[in-house]
Amino acid sequence: xxxxxxxYKNQQFNQRYQKMYEQVKPKxxxxxxxxxxxxxxxxxxxxxxxxxxxxxxxxxxxxxASAMTTAVMxxxxxxxxxxxxxxxxxxxxxxxxxxxxxxxxxxxxxxxxEFKREGYVLGVGAKLFxxxxxxxxxxxxxxxxxxxxxxxxx
Amino acid sequence: xxxxxxQQSIIFKVPPTLSAAAAIAGPKEGEGLLGNYFDxxxxxxxxxxxxxxxxxxxxxxVAITAAVKKTGLLMMDIDFILAGDLLxxxxxxxxxxxxxxxxxxxxxGACSTMAESMIIGAMMLDGGFATNIVAAxxxxxxxxxxxxxxxxxxxxxxxxxAQWTVTASGAVVMTxxxxxxxVTAATIGKIVDxxxxxxxxxxxxxxxxxxxxxxxxxxxxxxxxxxxxxxxxGDLGSVGKxxxxxxxxxxxxxxxxxxxxxxxxxxxESQDAHAGASxxxxxxxxxCAYLYPQLAAGxxxxxxxxxxxxxHSPTSYQQKESIPCVAHAVAIEI
Amino acid sequence: xxAxxxxxxxxxxxxxxxxxxxxxxxxxxxxxxxxxxxxxxxxxxxxxxxPLVDIGGAGxxxxxxGFGHTLVSSTFEEINNSGFLGIFSGALKGAAVGITVAVxxxxxxAVLFNPKG
Numbered sequence: 001x002x003x004x005x006x007x008y009k010n011q012q013f014n015q016r017y018q019k020m021y022e023q024v025k026p027k028x029x030x031x032x033x034x035x036x037x038x039x040x041x042x043x044x045x046x047x048x049x050x051x052x053x054x055x056x057x058x059x060x061x062x063x064x065a066s067a068m069t070t071a072v073m074x075x076x077x078x079x080x081x082x083x084x085x086x087x088x089x090x091x092x093x094x095x096x097x098x099x100x101x102x103x104x105x106x107x108x109x110x111x112x113x114e115f116k117r118e119g120y121v122l123g124v125g126a127k128l129f130x131x132x133x134x135x136x137x138x139x140x141x142x143x144x145x146x147x148x149x150x151x152x153x154x
Numbered sequence: 155x156x157x158x159x160x161q162q163s164i165i166f167k168v169p170p171t172l173s174a175a176a177a178i179a180g181p182k183e184g185e186g187l188l189g190n191y192f193d194x195x196x197x198x199x200x201x202x203x204x205x206x207x208x209x210x211x212x213x214x215x216v217a218i219t220a221a222v223k224k225t226g227l228l229m230m231d232i233d234f235i236l237a238g239d240l241l242x243x244x245x246x247x248x249x250x251x252x253x254x255x256x257x258x259x260x261x262x263g264a265c266s267t268m269a270e271s272m273i274i275g276a277m278m279l280d281g282g283f284a285t286n287i288v289a290a291x292x293x294x295x296x297x298x299x300x301x302x303x304x305x306x307x308x309x310x311x312x313x314x315x316a317q318w319t320v321t322a323s324g325a326v327v328m329t330x331x332x333x334x335x336x337v338t339a340a341t342i343g344k345i346v347d348x349x350x351x352x353x354x355x356x357x358x359x360x361x362x363x364x365x366x367x368x369x370x371x372x373x374x375x376x377x378x379x380x381x382x383x384x385x386x387x388g389d390l391g392s393v394g395k396x397x398x399x400x401x402x403x404x405x406x407x408x409x410x411x412x413x414x415x416x417x418x419x420x421x422x423e424s425q426d427a428h429a430g431a432s433x434x435x436x437x438x439x440x441x442c443a444y445l446y447p448q449l450a451a452g453x454x455x456x457x458x459x460x461x462x463x464x465x466h467s468p469t470s471y472q473q474k475e476s477i478p479c480v481a482h483a484v485a486i487e488i
Numbered sequence: 489x490x491a492x493x494x495x496x497x498x499x500x501x502x503x504x505x506x507x508x509x510x511x512x513x514x515x516x517x518x519x520x521x522x523x524x525x526x527x528x529x530x531x532x533x534x535x536x537x538x539p540l541v542d543i544g545g546a547g548x549x550x551x552x553x554g555f556g557h558t559l560v561s562s563t564f565e566e567i568n569n570s571g572f573l574g575i576f577s578g579a580l581k582g583a584a585v586g587i588t589v590a591v592x593x594x595x596x597x598a599v600l601f602n603p604k605g
Contacts, residue, residue, distance in 0.1 A: 013362075014349040017401075021350075021358045024396045026314035026429070028511040033311075037507035038500035041551070045499025046492050048546030053491065066549050066558075067585040073550055074586065078593040081307055082601030090309020091426075095506030097309050098517045099524060099551045100499065101586070107521065108590055110307035112598035114300055117205045124598050131308075131518045132590065135552070138522045139559045142529035143579035147563040150533065151575055154567070199605045206605065296605035306605045310517045311510065352514060 033094050040089065040096030048073055048100075070101055077102030081109040107131035157280070160374025162341050162367075169336035170279035170287075172486065173329045175446035176220035177439050178213050180295070180321030186421045191443040192322070193220050199296055199321055206297040210239060210246035213323035214292040215253060217442070221288065221325040232256050232327070233284035236275050238267035239292045240319075240434055241301060246292050256288075265389045266343075267291045268324065268438040269461025269482040275328045276337040276484075285330050292323035293433030302353065302468055316354040317391045317432035320420055324438030326446065335449040339375055339485040343367035345465070347478040353471050357394025357417065357429060360462040363479035364390060365401035368460060371483045372407070379409045383454050386445065387481070388437030388462040389417040391430030416440035437461050449488050456487045491545050498544025502551040521552055528553025532560040558582045 051072050055065035077100075080086045086106045090097045097103050111130045115123035129136075159165050176193045184195030194216060196209075203209040214237065222229055235254065238261040239246040251258045263270035271289035278284045296306050298319040304310050328337070346363035364387045372378060379385065379402070390398060395415040402409050416437045417430035431439075441459060448454040461484075466477045506524065509515055515523070528551075531537040537557040541548040548554055562582020566574030580587070 017348045017362060018350075020397060020400055021355075021393075024393055024400075025355070025358070026393060028314060030511055033511055034504050034507050037503040041503025041506075042496035042500030042547070045495045045544075045547040045550045048499070048550035049492050049495035052546045052549075069546060069549070070558075070586045071589040074589050075593050078590075078597040081309075082597035084307065084601075084604040086309045087307045091311060093309075094311040095510055095520065096500075096503045098311075098510075098520065099503045099506040101550050101552060101555060103309060103517075104521065104552060104555070105590055105594065106307070106309050107518070108594035109597045109601075110305040110309075110603075112594055113307060113601055114305040114603045116598055116602070124595065127305075128591065128594050128598070130305075131521065132594075134518060134522050135525050135555075136587065139525040139529060139556055139583075140579050142526045142533075142556060143559040143563040144575055146529060146533035146560050147567055147575040147578060150564050151567050151572060296603075299605075304517075305603070307603050308517070 036093050037096035040093035041099060044097065044100040044102055073101050074105040077105030078109045081106045082113065104132060104135065160370070162344070162370050163374035164277070164340045165375065166276055166280045166338055168280050168330065169338045170276045170328045170330060171332040171334045171336050172446060173327050173332050173334055174221045174224035175324065175326040175442035176217050176224060177322060177324040177442035178216045178220070179439060182425065183320060183322050183420060183439065186425060187419055188439060188443050191447070192439070199294070206294050207241060207245060210241070210292050210294040210297055210323070211250040213294070214239070214247060214250035214290055214325070217292070217323040217325040218254060218288055218290050221327050225327050225329070227286060227327070229254060229256065232286050232288050234259065234278065235288045235290065236261055236271040237288070237290040238262050238271065238434065240264060240298050246294070246297070263461065263480060263482065264463030264465050265432060265434050265436060266461035266463030266480055266482050267434050268441065269388070269459060269484050272326065272328065272337060272484050273340040273342060273482055276340065279328055279330050287328045288325055289328060290323065290325035291434035291438045293319055293321070293435040295319040295321045295433070298433060312428060313354045315358070315393055315429050317357060317389065317417060317429050318421065318427035319433035320431045320435040320439055322435035322439040324435060324442030326442060335446065335486050335488045337484055338487045341367055341371035341374060341483040343481040343483070345478045345480050347476050349476045351474065351476050353466065353477070355393070356432060356464045356477065357389070357391035358397055359477040360464050360479040360481065361390055361394040361397035362401060363481040364394070364460055364462045365398045367481040367483050368398070368458070369402065369405055371458065379407050379412065382412060382456045382458045385409055385413045385458040385460070386437070386440065387415045387460045389430070389432040390415045390462055391417040391432065393429050419444065449486060452488060456485070459484045459486055494543055495545050495547035498540065498547030499551055502548070502553060524552040525556040528556025529560040532557040555583065555586065558586070
């Protein structure tokens with residue numbers, strides 16, 4: 001491989017280099033990561049189930065109990081982000097702490113807290129939605145599109 | 155006689171002296187391999203300031219002041235300061251310069267800025283345009299992280315190839331004359347872009363630039379790899395370092411016995427920095443805290459110091475551009 | 489007890505799918521959150537997510553696909569109740585608690601705490 005040819009858009013060098021990189025690239029410890037995600041994700045959902053059962057036992061409807069559970073889980077995710085614990089959890093659990101709704105709360109608090117120094121409107125107010133914004137946008141688009149199809153059929 | 159050699163190199167006629175160096179670092183770096191070598195280790199990542207950006211400016215001020223103090227010079231004896239950092243519009247550097255009140259040029263070469271500043275400073279000294287020059291850089295993990303990647307409190311998992319931006323600042327004072335380690339030659343790098351897009355694999359993206367500049371340096375100066383006691387790259391990390399060794403091997407040379415990467419010299423394995431350190435201060439911390447004292451004491455006699463920088467931005471990354479990289483080499487001998 | 493075990497298993501498995509996406513593709517956490525909400529919504533629309541909720545309980549409602557399910561299922565319900573307008577009013581009605589709580593606590597925590605870095 002000629003190093004002198006390692007210029008911009010030198011496809012030949014780039015392809016060979018990519019191969020060389022694949023040989024030394026550290027592989028993610030997949031099994032360890034999957035176990036971590038499974039256990040932590042499972043535990044967070046189990047905590048959710050505890051609250052769900054508690055609210056059901058208070059004679060709330062299934063729907064209200066779910067909503068209350070969501071609210072509590074979001075509160076916990078936000079609190080542990082504020083306490084500086086959630087990023088440590090995420091470093092180990094990966095998707096196990098990102099995918100549950102607590103991870104959604106984390107994605108709201110983390111940028112909002114960090115951009116507080118840029119003010120309450122353009123810092124906290126705007127950055128709150130850096131990650132949550134796209135989630136809500138695409139969630140709403142999905143529900144409108146599927147809803148429209150549902151309306152056409154029925 | 156023209157001081158340019160070959161295609162990209164310079165041989166200094168009156169090699170400028172590095173008369174002092176100083177470095178300040180954050181707490182994680184303080185617990186790392188170079189912990190005992192820093193002039194000052196901050197207790198937290200704010201250093202008594204109220205934002206990470208202000209902390210970075212503060213670190214640079216401290217590093218420059220400390221380095222100048224070691225030479226016995228006064229700040230007003232410094233003709234020019236050449237400095238840079240990673241933040242947009244060089245805010246860490248520009249704000250640090252407010253209180254120093256010296257003529258100043260801000261430079262951006264991403265993590266290669268220390269080598270870049272030293273080369274330009276050495277040229278100014280050899281050219282007779284100055285007597286005392288300070289070259290300095292800084293980087294701050296949290297300030298860089300929020301600019302380049304995600305908020306620090308976001309629970310995102312870092313891949314094993316990722317590197318950890320060093321929270322530190324390093325400064326060297328360069329002078330005409332005097333005894334001490336001297337900058338004898340330099341090689342200015344071309345942009346090399348191997349087409350990689352993963353910002354979690356910056357070392358591998360920069361490795362071809364580093365190997366290219368290193369190889370060109372040998373060609374231009376007629377020196378061989380074993381001319382140097384040690385060759386150091388700036389912040390390629392363990393993966394990038396392995397790639398440089400392989401790229402140089404492909405050229406028919408072997409640097410595996412006298413080559414190290416500064417990114418592998420900052421953190422301990424147990425510190426969870428994965429592939430090693432990165433950032434402007436990776437090379438600067440290693441140079442100012444560790445390599446300079448080794449050179450000054452004569453434990454190291456000839457080193458080739460290669461700053462490596464990946465010149466992408468969050469915008470270019472989001473627009474799916476690959477990462478252009480650069481590397482500049484500085485030969486330091488005593 | 490059974491409910492807890494099922495929540496653990498279903499929730500854990502959904503997270504495993506997310507982890508596979510993270511490790512084997514270059515998707516960022518933000519992309520995965522968006523993808524999961526959309527997937528949850530689509531599965532809900534074709535009638536596959538409600539059975540998962542019946543089996544897994546919180547294991548299916550706490551992960552983000554559950555949020556997509558809430559959006560779509562409440563849209564359908566609203567269409568059944570109030571026709572065409574339901575397409576646009578249903579989703580936010582169903583997600584009102586989640587979104588409001590997220591904004592309120594997100595803001596509160598951001599004000600109360602400072603990032604540690």
